Amino acid sequence: MATQPRPAAQPGRLLWRVGEVFEVVEETPTTKSLVLSVPGWEGHKAGQHVDVRLTAEDGYQVQRSYSIASAPEDERLAITVDRIEDGEVSPYLTEDLMAGDGLELRGPIGGYFVWERGLGGPLLLVAGGSGVVPLMAMLRHRAASGSGAPAKLLFSSRSQEEVIYRDELERLAEADEKLEVVHTLTRSQPEGWEGYARRIDEEMLREVAPSPSEEPLTFICGPTPLVEATAAALVELGHDPAGVKTERFGPTGG
């Protein structure tokens, strides 16, 4: 009996491949960065993500998306994962995976939620929790490529201990007068804290965001409720919806 020739199972460039965990870096008590060596990785753009797939002994598989944290200029690919207490994938990635382990992934994925030096600025970045990850890739790319585009990051975290990349953000902002990082701490604040201590709202955005007339390129990322509230408030303030790009992480990620 003649069998039909089957087309290649995965057309195009989206092939699953196995990277190796080179290093695990603790960013906050619940968040870890996985630095990966991926043979044949052909580079990425800031803002793109990878799909990660886990396979159990019995063949059971699950798959999730993780933004790329590293700049295109960095030597190795990195993702940063926040542990969701009763999650299926994030506890494995943050607690079980060790240097030397393999991790199956595909990417880079996405071309819409992307910033490259050539796109210029001003940049308005708004993050909630692990939503900072793709925005950090943009800031790292901005620094590494010597872009002089003015940039602001408004970053909502629950507490100071939970601020992902806190030291690096401070270093980047200190070294660069065109970069401003504004934190809001929604649950608990250190003694003497004078910054914002509430969820992102219209008033905060009016104070922090460039005016609509400056036509900022806006990227908002984090848990879906934060992204929706922020995007709606910016449009309310007169920002052009077409200039506002969003990346919802779903119910979690905050």
Add this chain to the structure above:
Amino acid sequence: MVEGFISRGFRGRRRQPNNAQLPPGQYETKGFPVLSAGPTPHVPLSEWDFTLVGEIDEAKRWSWEEFQALPSEEITKDIHCVTKWSKFGTRWGGVSVDTLLGNVETSAAYVTAFCDGGYTTNLPLEDVTGGKAWVAYAYDGEPLEPAHGGPARLLVPHLYFWKSAKWVRGLSLLSHDEPGFWESLGYHNYGDPWREQRYQGD
């Protein structure tokens, strides 16, 4: 596909082997995951109705108040989602489809449930009659939350849970079978969890 790759030490959500209450390939969850393929519709109860249409002598319609006045039942059943979680002993309140079809003359052999938001699912008529299916408006003694299909959802616990259509607004009685939202896209037409009928061809 990277042939044969195993994630070291990964087991996935805990799966309980040899539990006779669990259909093949399922694991038990204590939570109640929300699955949704679209935004949650918010139809005011004053505009809500439930209709029976299609191949019947006369179309039927109940307003929310009329529906509440129908004889209701308490139902306690295990439910099984095709995404592999099962939840034991869920408690519902609602109207048996037998009650709705009581005085209806029909030559139909199938039903398609239709819903706010455009979702549909198809079932053999004999799978929604004989005490096997309900239109549920209460969960755990409370009004059914919109996230879980409120104000009312179909409840057909002996089939995978995608057949228990959320935000249901009526049944269309048909002489032919018409695949619904997921059934027309590779999911099994019948969906019996005990025979693990997840996908077409299973």
Add this chain to the structure above:
Amino acid sequence: MDEQLKLDGNAAAGSLGEVFPFEMTMAEVVCDHCASENFVGALMVYQPPMTLGTVVRCPGCDNVLMRVVHNSGHYWLEMRGARHLRIPDGSSVAAGEAAAEE
């Protein structure tokens, strides 16, 4: 809770990348219901594990534009709700960047 399951078009780039040989978030789709035109990256997406397949909807009217399911050795793709797709063929990087600046 249920409103939190919504994702952006970007989240579907992986599954769309399994059936199309192009980067699909920069493709533009015209909705058959309300005629609005959007980049796939700007559409709404619902996808596993929160539902049974990838469902792409119009942000203007909630109409289903595309659905993708992969199971038992097949891809299923349904696009009744989309009038047409305009897909950059990738031949010019500048074209993609110009679009991104719009």
